[in-house]
Amino acid sequence: MRTIPGICVLLTAAICGLVGGCNEPEKPSGANQITVNPGASPSVNGSNEDPSVALDKSPMDMSYYPVEYTKEKMIGRSSEPLVARVIYSRPKKDNRVIFGDVLKYGAPWRLGANEATEIEFFSNVSINNQAISKGRYVIYCLPYPDKWQIRLNTDLYTWGLKIDSAKDAYRFDVAVKKAPVTFERFTMEFEKAPKGMELHIAWDTLYASVPILY
Structure with missing residues:
Protein backbone atom coordinates (compact mmCIF):
# COMPACT_ATOMS: atom_id res chain seq x y z
CA MET A 1 0.00 0.00 0.00
CA ARG A 2 1.14 3.52 -0.63
CA THR A 3 2.08 6.25 1.80
CA ILE A 4 1.57 9.94 0.96
CA PRO A 5 5.20 10.14 -0.22
CA GLY A 6 4.51 7.00 -2.27
CA ILE A 7 1.39 8.55 -3.73
CA CYS A 8 3.38 11.68 -4.53
CA VAL A 9 6.01 9.70 -6.47
CA LEU A 10 3.35 7.88 -8.46
CA LEU A 11 1.53 11.12 -9.20
CA THR A 12 4.59 13.20 -10.10
CA ALA A 13 4.71 12.06 -13.72
CA ALA A 14 1.03 12.71 -14.20
CA ILE A 15 1.23 16.04 -12.39
CA CYS A 16 4.10 17.19 -14.59
CA GLY A 17 1.93 16.54 -17.63
CA LEU A 18 -0.86 18.74 -16.35
CA VAL A 19 -0.61 22.43 -16.37
CA GLY A 20 -9.34 23.73 -11.48
CA GLY A 21 -11.07 24.82 -8.63
CA CYS A 22 -13.01 23.85 -5.60
CA ASN A 23 -15.13 26.94 -5.86
CA GLU A 24 -15.02 27.36 -9.62
CA PRO A 25 -17.79 29.40 -11.31
CA GLU A 26 -20.95 27.50 -12.12
CA LYS A 27 -21.02 26.24 -15.69
CA PRO A 28 -23.76 27.30 -18.10
CA SER A 29 -26.55 24.88 -18.90
CA GLY A 30 -25.29 22.06 -21.09
CA ALA A 31 -21.67 22.42 -20.01
CA ASN A 32 -21.53 18.77 -18.97
CA GLN A 33 -23.03 17.40 -22.18
CA ILE A 34 -20.84 15.11 -24.25
CA THR A 35 -21.15 13.86 -27.80
CA VAL A 36 -22.17 10.22 -27.86
CA ASN A 37 -20.51 9.56 -31.21
CA PRO A 38 -17.77 12.12 -31.90
CA GLY A 39 -16.97 10.42 -35.19
CA ALA A 40 -20.41 11.00 -36.63
CA SER A 41 -20.89 13.39 -39.54
CA PRO A 42 -21.82 17.07 -39.00
CA SER A 43 -25.29 16.28 -40.32
CA VAL A 44 -25.80 14.02 -37.28
CA ASN A 45 -24.11 16.19 -34.65
CA GLY A 46 -25.01 19.49 -36.23
CA SER A 47 -21.48 20.85 -35.72
CA ASN A 48 -17.85 20.33 -36.68
CA GLU A 49 -16.66 21.51 -33.25
CA ASP A 50 -14.42 19.32 -31.13
CA PRO A 51 -16.83 17.60 -28.71
CA SER A 52 -14.17 17.59 -25.98
CA VAL A 53 -14.74 21.30 -25.36
CA ALA A 54 -17.94 20.32 -23.54
CA LEU A 55 -16.16 17.95 -21.14
CA ASP A 56 -15.89 19.01 -17.51
CA LYS A 57 -12.46 20.41 -16.60
CA SER A 58 -12.77 18.89 -13.10
CA PRO A 59 -13.17 15.18 -13.90
CA MET A 60 -14.92 12.86 -11.48
CA ASP A 61 -12.92 10.10 -9.79
CA MET A 62 -13.53 7.29 -7.31
CA SER A 63 -11.35 5.66 -4.64
CA TYR A 64 -11.99 2.39 -2.79
CA TYR A 65 -10.77 0.61 0.29
CA PRO A 66 -9.38 -1.99 -0.02
CA VAL A 67 -7.47 -0.01 -2.63
CA GLU A 68 -7.52 -2.66 -5.38
CA TYR A 69 -10.93 -4.05 -4.43
CA THR A 70 -12.61 -3.69 -7.82
CA LYS A 71 -9.70 -5.23 -9.74
CA GLU A 72 -9.39 -8.08 -7.26
CA LYS A 73 -13.14 -8.70 -7.44
CA MET A 74 -13.03 -8.77 -11.24
CA ILE A 75 -10.56 -11.65 -11.24
CA GLY A 76 -12.23 -13.41 -8.30
CA ARG A 77 -9.37 -12.81 -5.90
CA SER A 78 -10.77 -10.31 -3.38
CA SER A 79 -9.97 -11.45 0.15
CA GLU A 80 -11.14 -8.43 2.16
CA PRO A 81 -14.70 -7.08 2.21
CA LEU A 82 -15.38 -3.63 0.79
CA VAL A 83 -15.09 -1.01 3.56
CA ALA A 84 -15.36 2.43 1.95
CA ARG A 85 -15.66 4.35 -1.30
CA VAL A 86 -15.36 8.07 -2.05
CA ILE A 87 -16.70 9.80 -5.18
CA TYR A 88 -15.27 13.24 -5.91
CA SER A 89 -14.22 15.67 -8.63
CA ARG A 90 -10.60 16.71 -9.22
CA PRO A 91 -10.08 20.44 -9.82
CA LYS A 92 -6.65 21.78 -10.81
CA LYS A 93 -4.42 24.21 -8.99
CA ASP A 94 -3.84 26.00 -12.30
CA ASN A 95 -1.23 28.50 -11.01
CA ARG A 96 -3.50 29.67 -8.19
CA VAL A 97 -2.85 30.02 -4.47
CA ILE A 98 -5.35 27.54 -3.07
CA PHE A 99 -5.35 27.76 0.72
CA GLY A 100 -6.15 31.15 2.17
CA ASP A 101 -7.07 32.50 -1.27
CA VAL A 102 -9.27 30.27 -3.45
CA LEU A 103 -10.28 28.44 -0.27
CA LYS A 104 -10.97 30.84 2.58
CA TYR A 105 -9.99 29.71 6.06
CA GLY A 106 -13.01 28.76 8.14
CA ALA A 107 -15.34 28.61 5.12
CA PRO A 108 -16.92 25.38 3.82
CA TRP A 109 -14.90 23.51 1.19
CA ARG A 110 -16.65 20.80 -0.78
CA LEU A 111 -13.48 18.70 -1.16
CA GLY A 112 -13.59 18.74 -4.92
CA ALA A 113 -15.76 20.54 -7.46
CA ASN A 114 -19.27 20.45 -8.86
CA GLU A 115 -21.54 18.05 -6.95
CA ALA A 116 -20.93 17.51 -3.24
CA THR A 117 -18.30 14.85 -2.59
CA GLU A 118 -19.75 11.62 -1.19
CA ILE A 119 -18.21 8.92 0.97
CA GLU A 120 -19.83 5.57 1.69
CA PHE A 121 -18.98 3.18 4.50
CA PHE A 122 -20.09 -0.41 3.97
CA SER A 123 -19.66 -1.28 7.65
CA ARG A 151 -17.68 16.92 8.36
CA LEU A 152 -20.00 14.09 7.35
CA ASN A 153 -23.42 15.30 6.29
CA THR A 154 -26.70 13.55 5.43
CA ASP A 155 -27.86 16.01 2.74
CA LEU A 156 -27.10 13.71 -0.19
CA TYR A 157 -27.39 14.31 -3.94
CA THR A 158 -26.75 18.03 -3.87
CA TRP A 159 -24.46 20.62 -5.46
CA GLY A 160 -21.37 21.27 -3.40
CA LEU A 161 -21.44 25.05 -3.07
CA LYS A 162 -24.21 25.21 -0.47
CA ILE A 163 -24.17 22.35 2.04
CA ASP A 164 -26.75 22.48 4.84
CA SER A 165 -24.63 22.32 8.01
CA ALA A 166 -27.78 21.63 10.05
CA LYS A 167 -27.62 18.14 8.55
CA ASP A 168 -24.06 17.45 9.73
CA ALA A 169 -23.94 14.04 11.41
CA TYR A 170 -20.27 13.98 12.47
CA ARG A 171 -17.43 16.48 12.83
CA PHE A 172 -13.77 15.83 13.63
CA ASP A 173 -10.44 17.64 13.26
CA VAL A 174 -7.33 16.33 11.51
CA ALA A 175 -3.87 17.88 11.35
CA VAL A 176 -2.79 19.52 8.11
CA LYS A 177 0.74 18.84 6.85
CA LYS A 178 3.13 20.07 4.19
CA ALA A 179 3.14 17.75 1.19
CA PRO A 180 6.51 16.62 -0.23
CA VAL A 181 5.38 17.62 -3.73
CA THR A 182 2.80 20.00 -5.16
CA PHE A 183 -0.47 18.29 -6.04
CA GLU A 184 -1.74 19.90 -9.25
CA ARG A 185 -4.96 17.89 -9.09
CA PHE A 186 -7.03 17.60 -5.92
CA THR A 187 -6.62 14.02 -4.71
CA MET A 188 -8.42 11.70 -2.29
CA GLU A 189 -7.03 8.20 -1.79
CA PHE A 190 -7.32 5.43 0.78
CA GLU A 191 -4.33 3.58 2.19
CA LYS A 192 -3.86 0.71 4.61
CA ALA A 193 -2.49 1.81 7.99
CA PRO A 194 -0.91 -0.12 10.90
CA LYS A 195 -4.36 0.11 12.48
CA GLY A 196 -7.24 0.31 10.04
CA MET A 197 -6.82 2.65 7.10
CA GLU A 198 -6.36 6.32 6.23
CA LEU A 199 -8.07 8.62 3.77
CA HIS A 200 -5.45 11.00 2.37
CA ILE A 201 -6.74 14.37 1.13
CA ALA A 202 -4.20 16.45 -0.80
CA TRP A 203 -4.08 19.57 -2.95
CA ASP A 204 -1.47 22.18 -3.77
CA THR A 205 1.24 21.93 -1.08
CA LEU A 206 -0.87 20.53 1.77
CA TYR A 207 -2.46 17.26 2.79
CA ALA A 208 -4.30 15.69 5.71
CA SER A 209 -4.93 12.08 6.66
CA VAL A 210 -8.19 10.86 8.20
CA PRO A 211 -7.62 7.78 10.42
CA ILE A 212 -10.38 5.19 10.04
CA LEU A 213 -10.78 2.05 12.13
CA TYR A 214 -13.03 -0.74 10.94
Missing part, protein backbone atom coordinates in the same frame (compact mmCIF):
# COMPACT_ATOMS: atom_id res chain seq x y z
CA ASN A 124 -19.57 0.67 10.90
CA VAL A 125 -16.25 2.48 11.40
CA SER A 126 -14.58 4.78 13.91
CA ILE A 127 -12.87 8.12 13.24
CA ASN A 128 -11.06 9.97 16.04
CA ASN A 129 -12.90 7.85 18.62
CA GLN A 130 -16.29 8.68 17.09
CA ALA A 131 -18.44 5.73 16.04
CA ILE A 132 -19.63 6.29 12.45
CA SER A 133 -22.64 4.30 11.27
CA LYS A 134 -22.43 2.51 7.93
CA GLY A 135 -24.05 4.44 5.13
CA ARG A 136 -23.51 7.20 2.59
CA TYR A 137 -22.60 10.77 3.50
CA VAL A 138 -21.57 14.06 1.95
CA ILE A 139 -18.01 14.75 3.12
CA TYR A 140 -16.77 18.34 3.26
CA CYS A 141 -14.27 20.42 5.18
CA LEU A 142 -13.61 23.71 6.95
CA PRO A 143 -9.89 24.40 6.37
CA TYR A 144 -7.73 26.31 8.85
CA PRO A 145 -3.97 27.01 8.75
CA ASP A 146 -3.16 24.26 11.27
CA LYS A 147 -6.06 21.82 10.94
CA TRP A 148 -8.98 20.77 8.77
CA GLN A 149 -12.39 20.12 10.28
CA ILE A 150 -13.90 17.21 8.36
Whole structure:
Protein backbone atom coordinates (compact mmCIF):
# COMPACT_ATOMS: atom_id res chain seq x y z
CA MET A 1 0.00 0.00 0.00
CA ARG A 2 1.14 3.52 -0.63
CA THR A 3 2.08 6.25 1.80
CA ILE A 4 1.57 9.94 0.96
CA PRO A 5 5.20 10.14 -0.22
CA GLY A 6 4.51 7.00 -2.27
CA ILE A 7 1.39 8.55 -3.73
CA CYS A 8 3.38 11.68 -4.53
CA VAL A 9 6.01 9.70 -6.47
CA LEU A 10 3.35 7.88 -8.46
CA LEU A 11 1.53 11.12 -9.20
CA THR A 12 4.59 13.20 -10.10
CA ALA A 13 4.71 12.06 -13.72
CA ALA A 14 1.03 12.71 -14.20
CA ILE A 15 1.23 16.04 -12.39
CA CYS A 16 4.10 17.19 -14.59
CA GLY A 17 1.93 16.54 -17.63
CA LEU A 18 -0.86 18.74 -16.35
CA VAL A 19 -0.61 22.43 -16.37
CA GLY A 20 -9.34 23.73 -11.48
CA GLY A 21 -11.07 24.82 -8.63
CA CYS A 22 -13.01 23.85 -5.60
CA ASN A 23 -15.13 26.94 -5.86
CA GLU A 24 -15.02 27.36 -9.62
CA PRO A 25 -17.79 29.40 -11.31
CA GLU A 26 -20.95 27.50 -12.12
CA LYS A 27 -21.02 26.24 -15.69
CA PRO A 28 -23.76 27.30 -18.10
CA SER A 29 -26.55 24.88 -18.90
CA GLY A 30 -25.29 22.06 -21.09
CA ALA A 31 -21.67 22.42 -20.01
CA ASN A 32 -21.53 18.77 -18.97
CA GLN A 33 -23.03 17.40 -22.18
CA ILE A 34 -20.84 15.11 -24.25
CA THR A 35 -21.15 13.86 -27.80
CA VAL A 36 -22.17 10.22 -27.86
CA ASN A 37 -20.51 9.56 -31.21
CA PRO A 38 -17.77 12.12 -31.90
CA GLY A 39 -16.97 10.42 -35.19
CA ALA A 40 -20.41 11.00 -36.63
CA SER A 41 -20.89 13.39 -39.54
CA PRO A 42 -21.82 17.07 -39.00
CA SER A 43 -25.29 16.28 -40.32
CA VAL A 44 -25.80 14.02 -37.28
CA ASN A 45 -24.11 16.19 -34.65
CA GLY A 46 -25.01 19.49 -36.23
CA SER A 47 -21.48 20.85 -35.72
CA ASN A 48 -17.85 20.33 -36.68
CA GLU A 49 -16.66 21.51 -33.25
CA ASP A 50 -14.42 19.32 -31.13
CA PRO A 51 -16.83 17.60 -28.71
CA SER A 52 -14.17 17.59 -25.98
CA VAL A 53 -14.74 21.30 -25.36
CA ALA A 54 -17.94 20.32 -23.54
CA LEU A 55 -16.16 17.95 -21.14
CA ASP A 56 -15.89 19.01 -17.51
CA LYS A 57 -12.46 20.41 -16.60
CA SER A 58 -12.77 18.89 -13.10
CA PRO A 59 -13.17 15.18 -13.90
CA MET A 60 -14.92 12.86 -11.48
CA ASP A 61 -12.92 10.10 -9.79
CA MET A 62 -13.53 7.29 -7.31
CA SER A 63 -11.35 5.66 -4.64
CA TYR A 64 -11.99 2.39 -2.79
CA TYR A 65 -10.77 0.61 0.29
CA PRO A 66 -9.38 -1.99 -0.02
CA VAL A 67 -7.47 -0.01 -2.63
CA GLU A 68 -7.52 -2.66 -5.38
CA TYR A 69 -10.93 -4.05 -4.43
CA THR A 70 -12.61 -3.69 -7.82
CA LYS A 71 -9.70 -5.23 -9.74
CA GLU A 72 -9.39 -8.08 -7.26
CA LYS A 73 -13.14 -8.70 -7.44
CA MET A 74 -13.03 -8.77 -11.24
CA ILE A 75 -10.56 -11.65 -11.24
CA GLY A 76 -12.23 -13.41 -8.30
CA ARG A 77 -9.37 -12.81 -5.90
CA SER A 78 -10.77 -10.31 -3.38
CA SER A 79 -9.97 -11.45 0.15
CA GLU A 80 -11.14 -8.43 2.16
CA PRO A 81 -14.70 -7.08 2.21
CA LEU A 82 -15.38 -3.63 0.79
CA VAL A 83 -15.09 -1.01 3.56
CA ALA A 84 -15.36 2.43 1.95
CA ARG A 85 -15.66 4.35 -1.30
CA VAL A 86 -15.36 8.07 -2.05
CA ILE A 87 -16.70 9.80 -5.18
CA TYR A 88 -15.27 13.24 -5.91
CA SER A 89 -14.22 15.67 -8.63
CA ARG A 90 -10.60 16.71 -9.22
CA PRO A 91 -10.08 20.44 -9.82
CA LYS A 92 -6.65 21.78 -10.81
CA LYS A 93 -4.42 24.21 -8.99
CA ASP A 94 -3.84 26.00 -12.30
CA ASN A 95 -1.23 28.50 -11.01
CA ARG A 96 -3.50 29.67 -8.19
CA VAL A 97 -2.85 30.02 -4.47
CA ILE A 98 -5.35 27.54 -3.07
CA PHE A 99 -5.35 27.76 0.72
CA GLY A 100 -6.15 31.15 2.17
CA ASP A 101 -7.07 32.50 -1.27
CA VAL A 102 -9.27 30.27 -3.45
CA LEU A 103 -10.28 28.44 -0.27
CA LYS A 104 -10.97 30.84 2.58
CA TYR A 105 -9.99 29.71 6.06
CA GLY A 106 -13.01 28.76 8.14
CA ALA A 107 -15.34 28.61 5.12
CA PRO A 108 -16.92 25.38 3.82
CA TRP A 109 -14.90 23.51 1.19
CA ARG A 110 -16.65 20.80 -0.78
CA LEU A 111 -13.48 18.70 -1.16
CA GLY A 112 -13.59 18.74 -4.92
CA ALA A 113 -15.76 20.54 -7.46
CA ASN A 114 -19.27 20.45 -8.86
CA GLU A 115 -21.54 18.05 -6.95
CA ALA A 116 -20.93 17.51 -3.24
CA THR A 117 -18.30 14.85 -2.59
CA GLU A 118 -19.75 11.62 -1.19
CA ILE A 119 -18.21 8.92 0.97
CA GLU A 120 -19.83 5.57 1.69
CA PHE A 121 -18.98 3.18 4.50
CA PHE A 122 -20.09 -0.41 3.97
CA SER A 123 -19.66 -1.28 7.65
CA ASN A 124 -19.57 0.67 10.90
CA VAL A 125 -16.25 2.48 11.40
CA SER A 126 -14.58 4.78 13.91
CA ILE A 127 -12.87 8.12 13.24
CA ASN A 128 -11.06 9.97 16.04
CA ASN A 129 -12.90 7.85 18.62
CA GLN A 130 -16.29 8.68 17.09
CA ALA A 131 -18.44 5.73 16.04
CA ILE A 132 -19.63 6.29 12.45
CA SER A 133 -22.64 4.30 11.27
CA LYS A 134 -22.43 2.51 7.93
CA GLY A 135 -24.05 4.44 5.13
CA ARG A 136 -23.51 7.20 2.59
CA TYR A 137 -22.60 10.77 3.50
CA VAL A 138 -21.57 14.06 1.95
CA ILE A 139 -18.01 14.75 3.12
CA TYR A 140 -16.77 18.34 3.26
CA CYS A 141 -14.27 20.42 5.18
CA LEU A 142 -13.61 23.71 6.95
CA PRO A 143 -9.89 24.40 6.37
CA TYR A 144 -7.73 26.31 8.85
CA PRO A 145 -3.97 27.01 8.75
CA ASP A 146 -3.16 24.26 11.27
CA LYS A 147 -6.06 21.82 10.94
CA TRP A 148 -8.98 20.77 8.77
CA GLN A 149 -12.39 20.12 10.28
CA ILE A 150 -13.90 17.21 8.36
CA ARG A 151 -17.68 16.92 8.36
CA LEU A 152 -20.00 14.09 7.35
CA ASN A 153 -23.42 15.30 6.29
CA THR A 154 -26.70 13.55 5.43
CA ASP A 155 -27.86 16.01 2.74
CA LEU A 156 -27.10 13.71 -0.19
CA TYR A 157 -27.39 14.31 -3.94
CA THR A 158 -26.75 18.03 -3.87
CA TRP A 159 -24.46 20.62 -5.46
CA GLY A 160 -21.37 21.27 -3.40
CA LEU A 161 -21.44 25.05 -3.07
CA LYS A 162 -24.21 25.21 -0.47
CA ILE A 163 -24.17 22.35 2.04
CA ASP A 164 -26.75 22.48 4.84
CA SER A 165 -24.63 22.32 8.01
CA ALA A 166 -27.78 21.63 10.05
CA LYS A 167 -27.62 18.14 8.55
CA ASP A 168 -24.06 17.45 9.73
CA ALA A 169 -23.94 14.04 11.41
CA TYR A 170 -20.27 13.98 12.47
CA ARG A 171 -17.43 16.48 12.83
CA PHE A 172 -13.77 15.83 13.63
CA ASP A 173 -10.44 17.64 13.26
CA VAL A 174 -7.33 16.33 11.51
CA ALA A 175 -3.87 17.88 11.35
CA VAL A 176 -2.79 19.52 8.11
CA LYS A 177 0.74 18.84 6.85
CA LYS A 178 3.13 20.07 4.19
CA ALA A 179 3.14 17.75 1.19
CA PRO A 180 6.51 16.62 -0.23
CA VAL A 181 5.38 17.62 -3.73
CA THR A 182 2.80 20.00 -5.16
CA PHE A 183 -0.47 18.29 -6.04
CA GLU A 184 -1.74 19.90 -9.25
CA ARG A 185 -4.96 17.89 -9.09
CA PHE A 186 -7.03 17.60 -5.92
CA THR A 187 -6.62 14.02 -4.71
CA MET A 188 -8.42 11.70 -2.29
CA GLU A 189 -7.03 8.20 -1.79
CA PHE A 190 -7.32 5.43 0.78
CA GLU A 191 -4.33 3.58 2.19
CA LYS A 192 -3.86 0.71 4.61
CA ALA A 193 -2.49 1.81 7.99
CA PRO A 194 -0.91 -0.12 10.90
CA LYS A 195 -4.36 0.11 12.48
CA GLY A 196 -7.24 0.31 10.04
CA MET A 197 -6.82 2.65 7.10
CA GLU A 198 -6.36 6.32 6.23
CA LEU A 199 -8.07 8.62 3.77
CA HIS A 200 -5.45 11.00 2.37
CA ILE A 201 -6.74 14.37 1.13
CA ALA A 202 -4.20 16.45 -0.80
CA TRP A 203 -4.08 19.57 -2.95
CA ASP A 204 -1.47 22.18 -3.77
CA THR A 205 1.24 21.93 -1.08
CA LEU A 206 -0.87 20.53 1.77
CA TYR A 207 -2.46 17.26 2.79
CA ALA A 208 -4.30 15.69 5.71
CA SER A 209 -4.93 12.08 6.66
CA VAL A 210 -8.19 10.86 8.20
CA PRO A 211 -7.62 7.78 10.42
CA ILE A 212 -10.38 5.19 10.04
CA LEU A 213 -10.78 2.05 12.13
CA TYR A 214 -13.03 -0.74 10.94
